[in-house]
Amino acid sequence: MMRSLRTRLSVLTLACIALVVLPFFALTYSKIIEEVDELSDARLAQNARTIEVLAEHASLADPALEAPLEIENWHRSGSSKERSERGHPYETEVGFQYWKNPSDLQLVTQDLRSLAFDAAPPGFADIRKDGKRWRVFTLATRNNGFVRAAERYDSRREIARDLLLQNSAPLLLGLPLLAVLVGWAVRRGLKPIVTIAQRLEARAPDAIGPVSTRDAPKEIEPLLGALNGLLRRLRAVLENERQFTANAAHELRTPLAGALVHIENAQAAVGPDDRANALGEARRGLERMTHIVNQMLDLARWDAAAAARDFGPVDLGRCVDEELAALGLAAVDKDIEIVRAIDESARIVNGWEPGLRTLLRNLLDNAIRYGFAHGRIDIGIASRAGRTLLTISDSGPGIVASRRAAMLERFQRGSEAAGEGSGLGLSIVARIADLHGASVSLLDPDDRQGLRVEVLFPAAGTRRHVPTES
Incomplete structure (x- = not known):
């Protein structure tokens, strides 16, 4: 397979x-042979x-003539085919016979001496003699005699080849040029591609702006468009990664610093009650940080698109x-009533179960976390x-x-939130839903x-792909 575009275009x-x-060439040779044959037949x-x-x-x-007069075919000794004042070596490739009647051969050339009268019918014919074609x-005369003129095909084909060579020689000699x-x-035509490649090679490693299509051939504009689209997505x-890292650092700094302060307070505490309160606060800070880290890992997993898995x-x-059942204890602690209304005809959706469980877990956790004590959570599938519709x-x-709208983005918390969250739950829900x-x-x-929160799933039968769980 030719990997060089230049070589491929040239070839x-x-x-x-x-x-x-x-x-x-084939048609010309065929026409030359046809014309040579017609001219030779006429001759x-x-x-x-x-x-x-x-x-x-x-x-x-003369009735006294007992043997036919034989005309000698002149030929030069050696392999030379040049003509001279004595004749031409090609004389052995032509000849004739004169028959007074079918049994009386009176005049013949030397090369046709052994050719019988019945070797060819009157008119034009092709025969083989001594391995040659x-x-x-054969012409019937007015006196009931016969004249036969013959010519070997070798000379005809040599004339055709010489004519073809003479006509095609300029083109054959011009092929290398x-x-x-x-x-x-081809090199000149591909120069814009080389220029664009040099322009890309000269870009800084952190330059992810669009590639200029100035002076770009129309044929590679779709390629540059696709490349610019990739660069836009990469940018x-x-x-998002820079923002995620900055926000994650900010979100983790507060609970980590708080936990360290509470641990230091526990170490400096004099009484057991003060020490227990400080350690409890440190524990709550570490639990919040663990929750944030777990949500960040969930979000990173769903943002990864390396592999794909079919839905079902x-x-x-x-799943609800x-x-x-897993989150019920938290609801019981806050005395929250949970009401379910599930339409049996709508409970089956097309999706990937681990992702849908993550979506439900975040929504239910938010509802319990931010719901008031003695409140109610309604869950419906219709x-x-x-x-x-969930x-x-x-x-x-x-x-x-x-x-x-902003709450579906990362690290966004409502101002009315009573608990301490990371601002990642709804963004994870939005990502999985998307x-x-x-x-x-x-x-x-x-x-009330x-x-x-409403999540509207597409109609059953729609096939999509999701990342594999890591």
């Missing part, structure tokens, strides 16, 4: 030229008529029940226009409408203060 160009020239017929006239006016009708013309010119033209990813049918109702409503402080082709909406509950 393909020369191959196209060859595809045109070779059939042209044979003319020679036969000439011999007929000469034979009728000569003394060949001959073209013969043509190859050089094609190579130069967005790097910006998932029982969303069963199992996640509630059908909406052939799609599955709703989770709490009795917490809610989120003002102007802040709801990978499932679902939409997330933050709304007010119908009958709080927050209602």
